[in-house]
Amino acid sequence: METITFTGQVFQYLVTGITVGSVYAMVAVGFNIIYNVTEIINFAQGEFVMLGGLIMVFLHVAVGLPLILAFPATVALVTLVGVLLDRLAINPIRRPTVLSLIIATIAASILIKGTAMFIWGKDPFDLPAFSGRDPIIVLGAVIQPQYFWVIGFLVLIVIVLTFFFERTIIGKAMSACADNPDAASLVGIDVKRMVLLSFALSAAIGAVAGITMTPISLMEYDRGAMLAIKGFGAAVLGGLGSFPGAVIGGLILGVIESLGAGLISSGYKDAFALIVLLFVLFFKPSGIFGNIEISKIKRF
Amino acid sequence: MLRIGKLPIALFAGFIIIFPWVAGKVPAIGNYTDIMVFVGIYCLITIGLGLLMGYAGQISVGQAAFYGIGAYVSAILTTRFGLNPWFCMFIAVLITGGIAFLIGAPSLKLKGHYLAMATLAFGIIIFIIFNEEARWTGGPDGMVDIPGLSIFEFDFDSIEKYFYLVWSFVFVILIFTINLIQSDTGRALRAIHTSETAANSMGVNVSKFKILVFVYSAILASLAGSLYAHYLNFINPSTFDLFFSIKLLIMIALGGMYNIWGAIIGAGIITFLSYEWLHYFEEFEVIVYGAILLVVTIFLPNGLVGLPGMLKELFVRQKSNE
Amino acid sequence: MTLRKITVLSTICLFAVGLLAGPALAFEGSYKVGGVFSVTGRTSFLGDPEKKTAEMLAEKINNAGGINGKKLELIIYDSEGDATKANLAVRKLITQDKVCAVIGPSLSGTSMAVVPLAAKYKIPLVSCAASYKIVWDDKESKARKWVFKTPQTDTMAVQAIYTYLKKKGVNKIAVLSVTSGFGASGRGELLRLAPGYGMKIVADEKYGPKDTDMTVQLTKIKGKNPQVIVNWSVGPTQVVVLRNWKDLGMTSIPFYQSHGFGSRKNIELAAGAAEGVYCPLGAVNVSELLPDNHPQKAVTMQYMKDYAAKYNEPLSSFGGHAWDALELVADALKAVGCDKAKIRDYLENTQGFVGQHGVFNFSADDHIGLDKNAFQMVVVKNGDWALAK
DSSP states (O other): OOOOOHHHHHHHHHHHHHHHHHHHHHHHHHHHHHHHHHOOOOTTHHHHHHHHHHHHIIIIIISOOOHHHHHHHHHHHHHHHHHHIIIIIITTOSSOOHHHHHHHHHHHHHHHHHHHHHHHOSOOBOOOOTTOOOOEEETTEEEOHHHHHHHHHHHHHHHHHHHHHHHSHHHHHHHHHHHOHHHHHHTTOOHHHHHHHHHHHHHHHHHHHHHHHHHHHOBOTTOHHHHHHHHHHHHHHHOTTOHHHHHHHHHHHHHHHHHIIIIIOSTTHHHHHHHHHHHHHHHOTTTTTOOHHHHHHSOO | OOOOOHHHHHHHHHHHHHHHHHHHHOGGGTTHHHHHHHHHHHHHHHHHHHIIIIISOOOOSOHHHHHHHHHHHHHHHHHHHOOOHHHHHHHHHHHHHHHHHHHHHHHTTSOHHHHHHHHHHHHHHHHHHHHHOHHHHOGGGOBOOOOOOEETTEEOOSHHHHHHHHHHHHHHHHHHHHHHHHSHHHHHHHHHHHOHHHHHHTTOOHHHHHHHHHHHHHHHHHHHHHHHHHHHSOBOGGGGSHHHHHHHHHHHHHHOTTSHHHHHHHHHHHHHHHHTGGGGGGGGHHHHHHHHHHHHHHHOTTTGGGHHHHHHHHHHHHHHHO | OOHHHHHHHHHHHHHHHHHHSOOSSOOSSEEEEEEEEOOSSTTHHHHHHHHHHHHHHHHHHHHTTTBTTBEEEEEEEEOTTOHHHHHHHHHHHHHTSOOSEEEOOSSHHHHHHHHHHHHHHTOOEEEOOOOGGGTEETTTTEEOTTEEEOSOOHHHHHHHHHHHHHHTTOOEEEEEEESSHHHHHHHHHHHHHTGGGTOEEEEEEEEOTTOOOOHHHHHHHHHHOOSEEEEEOOSTHHHHHHHHHHHTTOTTSOEEOOGGGOOHHHHHHTTTTTTTOEEEEEGGGGGGGSOTTOTTHHHHHHHHHHHHHHHSSOOOHHHHHHHHHHHHHHHHHHHHOSOHHHHHHHHHTOOSEEOSSOEEOOOSSOSSOOOGGGEEEEEEETTEEEEOO
8 A cells, every 4th residue: 555645634624624613714704793783792602503414414314305405405404493593592692791792692502402412313314425425636635526515615605605695685784784783774774684684694604614614523412512612712812803814813723633633642533623713712812804893892 | 688687597597597497307408418519509609709790790601610720729729639628728828819810801902892701702612621631631521539528527428518518608708798788898899890990080090909809709719619529529610611611691681690599599490490490491591591582682681680679669569560 | 303302211210110009929028129320421321331231230130030039120320430429429329229239330441439438437449440449459469358349450451452463463552542441451551561461562643532633642652653553542532543444544553442443322422433443352342253162152242132132232241241240249148148247258250250351250359250362362354243253
C-alpha cells in the first residue's frame, strides 16, 4: 500500500477541516440570522441540524421518497419546527429577560432532543451519499464526493442569503429589525413576523447542514449540543452578526479542530473549538469582522 | 427577596431530623432517605447557583465542572496520596475557588449569552480533561475505592449517618447564605442585578461582587462534589457532564431563582423525579425535563416559590376588576 | 409508528392485563433476584438485551416449575447508564426489595459504583460488565469477595487477537481506541500485552465516544504503515471508523475490532464497510457455526432459538452475559436457597459451568472464570459472521 507523506496528511486534515467547518459555518449563519433580528442566541440551533439529518433518513430511507423530493420536504418540516420554537417557546414569554430567553432556548433544545430520542431511539442512522462514495485522490489525500455537496450548499446558502438580505424587501425589513426594532415597527414592519421568519430561515439552513453531513458521519439524536456550541464558536470568531464572519469563522474553526486533532492530540479534538471560543470571548469578543462599538449598543 | 425568618428554617430542620426515622417506618418510601442524601448534596450546589442567578443575575451553564473538580481533587488526594479526607475537601475548595476566580474574572465581563456560552464551553473542556487525563483521573473508568468520611473513630458508613452529615452541611451553608443575602453584600448584589450601571454609579464595585458570588457558588459545588465522592466511593466523568449542568438550571428555574428556598425545593423535586418518580417513564425523561423548563420559564418565571405571590396578584387583580 | 412507541403502548396494555389476570402457576414462596441494567441511555444496546434475556430466562425457569418449587422473582431497575442511579437502584434492591443476589450492572462504570455495596451489605453481585477491576481489588491484590462477573475481560480478547495475529506473522500494528472506559481499558491491555506477543505498536490514536469522523486519526495511522489496525470501541463509533477506513481507501490494511463489535446490526450499519473485518466473539454469537462437539453448542443454539421466538429480533452478544449471570445465580439458589453467604461460596466453587460466553471455572482468586478460549476469532464474510481460519 502506498504510504502517505506528511504533506498529504496535512492536506487531508485541511480537507476534513473545511468540510466540517462548512457545517459549523452553516450553523453559525443560522445563529446570526436569529441574532440579527432578535439578539437572542438560539441554543437549539444544533437541534435543527440533527432533525434535518434524521427526518431526511425517515423520508428518504424509511418512506422511500427520492432524494429530490425528500430534501425540500425535510427542510420544510424542520422549518416548521423552527416556527413552532418561536411561537411556543420565545413568543409566549411575557417579560423577556436575557436569562429567561437563554433558558427558554435551552429548554427547547432538550425538548427537541428528548422527542427525537423517543421517536428515533439512540442509534445512529445513515444516508446514502448523494453522488456515490468513490473517493477522489488529490495530493495523497482522499476526498469524498459528499464533501463537495456540503461545501457547495454552504456557498449556495451564502449567495442566496446575501441576495435576500440586500435585494428583497423582506430581507431588508429583517435587517431593519436587527438595527432598531422600535424604529422598524414605527415604519410599519411587523417585528413579530420578522422574528418568526428568522427562526424559520435558521431552521431551514440547519436542516440543509444536517442533510448534507449525515452521509459522511451518520446522525443521532444527541448530536445537536456540540454542533450548536461549535457553531456559536464559529459565529463569535467571525464576529456575531456578520455573515462573511460566520463563513470564515466556521472554516477556520473546522481547520483548527482538524489540525489540532491530527497534529497535537486526537483525544482533545472537541476541546480545540471550545478553547478557541473562550479565547475569542475573553480577548476579542467582537470577533474578526465584528465591531466593538456596535456590540456595546446591542441590548444583550 | 423576602425576609427569611427563623420559623421556616426551624420547621425545615425538624422535618429533616425526623425524616430518616419516618422513612424507615414506611416500607413504600424506605429508600427515600438514600435519595434525600443526594437532594442534600445537590442543594449545596443549587443554593450557590441560585445566588448567582437570582441575586447577582449571572448565569452559569457549566456548574457541573466545579462539582466535578471538587469530587476529583478529593478523590485524587485521598486515593493517590492517602491524605485525610477532610483536609482534601478543604484543598479541593481552595483549588476550585482558585479556578473559579481565574475563569470568572474574564467571563463575568461578558454579558448574558456570551457568559452562558463561556461557562458552557468551560464546563465541557473540564469534562474532556476528566476523560483524557487518565493518569490522574483514571479517565473514563473513573476512580475507585475512594475512602468514606469519618470523625475520630466515628465512621459515616450508613445511609442515615451520611444523611445527617450532608444535611448538617446544608444547614450551615443555608444560614450563612441567608446572612450573606441580608448583609450589605446582599444589598449590593441586588443592586447589581437590577441595574449594573446604576449600581456602578453608586460606587458598588460591580465586577468584584460578581466574581465573589461566582467563586462562592463554585466553592459550594466543590463541597458537594467531595461529599458525593466519599459517599459513592467511586466517581467517573459521566456524572459531571453538560446535562447535569442543565439539570441544575432546571432545579433553580423550577424552584424559583429569586428565593433561597427555591433552590432547595427545586433540587428536591427534580432529584426525586430523576431517581424515583420517573422510573416508569424513562423514555420520556428528557422530554419531561425540557417541558418542565419551558413551562416554568413561560408561566412561572419566579418558580414554584413565587406561585403564592403570583396567585395573590391574580386574586387582587380579579378583585379590583369587580 | 416506531417500535419503541409500540413497545411503550403494549407494555402499558400488558401491565393492565397483567393486573387483571391472576397468577397462572401456584408457587410456594419465591426467590427474589435483583437486576440493574442500562436499559435506556447511551448504552441501551447493552442493557436492553440483557434485561430481555434475564426476563426470558426467568419466565422459562418459572414455566418449568420454578426453583425447587419456588417462583423466581426478578426485579429489574434501569440504571440509564448513570453511576448514581445504579447505586441507588442496588441499594433499593438490597434494603427495600430484599433480594438474595444482584445481577448486573451492564457497564464497568456503573458496576464500580455498586461494588462497595456488595461488600457493605454482604450480598453476592454478578456483574455483566467488562473491566477486571470490578472483581479485582488492585490495592489489596486480591479478588473482591462478594463480586463476580460473567463477561470475558478485554485481556482475554486482546490475547485472542494477538494469538491469532502472531499465527499470521503480524508484528506491526496500529491501535485506535475510544476514550471511554471500554476503549481505555482495551487500549491499556493492547499496549501491555504487545511485547509478550512480539507486537510493535506504531500508532496509538484516540477518538471520543460521540465523534463522527475519524479520518484524521486514520490518516495519521496510514502514515505509519502498520500491517494491521486494531480498533477498540463499542457503540456507533466502531461503525463510523469502518466507513472512514473504507472511504479513505485503506482496506488493504486488515482491520480488527474488539469484542464490542458483536452484533449483526453493526455489520448492517457499516453498509458494506465491515466486509473482511475480524473480531473476537463469544460463542453465543456464532452458535450455528460451532462444530457439534463444541461444549457450548447446545446452550447457545437454545438461547438463540428462545430469544428469537420471544422477541423476534436477532440476539445480541451482550444479552448472553445476563443469561450467564442469572443462570449462575439460579443454580446457586437451587443448591443452597436464599442464603447470601452460601450463594457466594457456591458461586466461588462453581466449575465447568457451560454458559453463553464460555465455560466458567471460578475460584477464590478468580471471579471471572474464563480465559482466552472463551473467544472465537471471527471474520465478516458476505455480511455475516464466519469463523476465521
